[in-house]
Amino acid sequence: MPKVSLWDLPDLPQNQLPPHLQLQKTRVVCNNDAPTHTENITYSGAYAAIGVDNSLRLDEFRKNFKVKVIKLSEEDMEFDLIGIDASIANAFRRILISEVPTMAIEKVLVANSSTVVQDEVLAHRLGLIPVKVDPRLFDYMSENDVPNEKNTIVFKLDFKCERKSGERRTVYSHDLKWLPFGSEYVLSTENSSDPTSKPKTYTSFTSSQDSLPEFSNNPITVTPGIIITKLAPGQEVELEAHAVKGLGKTHAKWSPVATAWYRMLPEVVLLQDIEDEDAQKLVNKCPVNVFDIEDVGKGVKRATVARPRACTLCRECIREPGWEEKVALRRVKDHFIFTIESTGALPPEVLFTEAVKILEDKCESVITELS
Amino acid sequence: MEHGSYQDQSASTFSLADEDHTLANSLRFALNQDPRVAVCGYSIPHPSEALVNIRVQTTGDPAKEVLKDSCQDLMMICQHVRSTFDEAVADFKNNRGSESE
Numbered sequence: 495m496p497k498v499s500l501w502d503l504p505d506l507p508q509n510q511l512p513p514h515l516q517l518q519k520t521r522v523v524c525n526n527d528a529p530t531h532t533e534n535i536t537y538s539g540a541y542a543a544i545g546v547d548n549s550l551r552l553d554e555f556r557k558n559f560k561v562k563v564i565k566l567s568e569e570d571m572e573f574d575l576i577g578i579d580a581s582i583a584n585a586f587r588r589i590l591i592s593e594v595p596t597m598a599i600e601k602v603l604v605a606n607s608s609t610v611v612q613d614e615v616l617a618h619r620l621g622l623i624p625v626k627v628d629p630r631l632f633d634y635m636s637e638n639d640v641p642n643e644k645n646t647i648v649f650k651l652d653f654k655c656e657r658k659s660g661e662r663r664t665v666y667s668h669d670l671k672w673l674p675f676g677s678e679y680v681l682s683t684e685n686s687s688d689p690t691s692k693p694k695t696y697t698s699f700t701s702s703q704d705s706l707p708e709f710s711n712n713p714i715t716v717t718p719g720i721i722i723t724k725l726a727p728g729q730e731v732e733l734e735a736h737a738v739k740g741l742g743k744t745h746a747k748w749s750p751v752a753t754a755w756y757r758m759l760p761e762v763v764l765l766q767d768i769e770d771e772d773a774q775k776l777v778n779k780c781p782v783n784v785f786d787i788e789d790v791g792k793g794v795k796r797a798t799v800a801r802p803r804a805c806t807l808c809r810e811c812i813r814e815p816g817w818e819e820k821v822a823l824r825r826v827k828d829h830f831i832f833t834i835e836s837t838g839a840l841p842p843e844v845l846f847t848e849a850v851k852i853l854e855d856k857c858e859s860v861i862t863e864l865s
Numbered sequence: 866m867e868h869g870s871y872q873d874q875s876a877s878t879f880s881l882a883d884e885d886h887t888l889a890n891s892l893r894f895a896l897n898q899d900p901r902v903a904v905c906g907y908s909i910p911h912p913s914e915a916l917v918n919i920r921v922q923t924t925g926d927p928a929k930e931v932l933k934d935s936c937q938d939l940m941m942i943c944q945h946v947r948s949t950f951d952e953a954v955a956d957f958k959n960n961r962g963s964e965s966e
Contacts, residue, residue: 552938552945563957582946850946
């Protein structure tokens with residue numbers, strides 16, 4: 495390399511880091527033994543010594559932040575969040591799993607159960623069944639509250655396996671019937687002072703839930719097809735299940751997602767030209783077909799990176815000695831591929847919006863606490 | 866709850882009850898990005914107790930104000946995320962509707 499005088503060295507554009515520092519800051523380098531540069535350099539004065547400002551201007555964030563939806567269905571969605579930090583993406587994931595409220599069966603009143611399944615096991619299984627209703631239409635119920643139509647949903651299960659039939663029957667979740675008028679089991683009271691009034695039940699619904707516009711045409715259901723228990727001839731089960739609103743933090747039955755996860759976008763870079771035999775070896779090594787061969791002309795075959803997004807970072811391509819100088823596996827630190835699988839209560843895009851709202855509410859509560 | 870000194874307002878520790886890594890890590894990120902902050906970090910004294918201690922030391926401004934501003938920044942980030950996401954979902958649904966026709 496020719497000697498260049500210090501004064502003639504090219505100027506870096508203002509406020510930009512030299513390329514090797516930029517690589518450290520924005521990429522996790524996945525080596526054969528362990529990943530490096532995994533921490534996020536968030537401190538605003540991290541590069542103050544070289545005069546580069548690392549602080550986040552909101553305008554910069556607004557300019558660079560992008561969302562791309564890859565797949566969207568009623569049950570799950572996959573989308574990309576580009577330009578956001580890991581701590582906030584993780585906060586969304588944690589809130590989706592544990593702090594978005596749902597309705598789930600909490601109290602089970604068993605009138606008659608001659609199944610082989612114990613009452614508490616039956617109640618546990620009923621609690622885990624997803625209830626397909628928008629939880630935003632209901633209020634929380636605390637210890638002192640009376641169960642009413644604003645905070646409880648009542649289901650009934652009444653199943654008898656006839657002694658004559660001679661074969662076992664399965665009780666499925668779609669055998670749970672919604673009772674829009676509330677509980678049918680009467681509370682036992684000492685004094686029947688007023689024989690003309692309606693007997694008090696375990697819930698006090700002042701009006702039927704059926705009359706609300708949201709439920710008048712689509713009744714509240716649970717996910718069908720889930721086996722609750724099996725009955726032999728002569729056994730029967732008769733119970734009422736009350737569903738209330740809760741958070742996944744308290745019990746996993748209240749989690750609105752089957753799961754929600756994210757991964758950072760993988761980046762595969764070929765540091766040298768890989769040709770002919772090596773190229774074929776590389777294409778064969780990768781289990782998810784990230785690489786492809788292209789004909790460069792004159793019969794020379796070169797390897798290219800065709801599908802970096804499919805890469806699972808299994809490191810098969812750099813496992814053998816000598817390959818690490820040819821292929822660089824990295825992850826982009828601010829590009830998150832989010833996948834949300836909903837259990838059916840709310841569609842996944844609504845779930846994500848609710849999670850973001852909950853983070854905003856948390857910040858607001860901190861601000862009010864401080865003022 | 867703020868633990869600090871009356872003489873030096875620029876450094877104090879805030880104890881938030883009923884919080885965990887979800888809010889604390891995001892707040893720590895927002896605080897770090899503010900140029901007025903010299904040191905910031907959070908710790909959870911015991912995992913069974915829902916308590917977070919956030920330490921903020923600034924270059925002169927009162928720590929409470931800086932924390933409040935960072936909370937505001939975090940809220941703006943969330944709002945922007947929400948609006949961009951809603952737009953992207955609406956676009957996707959429109960495109961999918963026009964493709965299947």
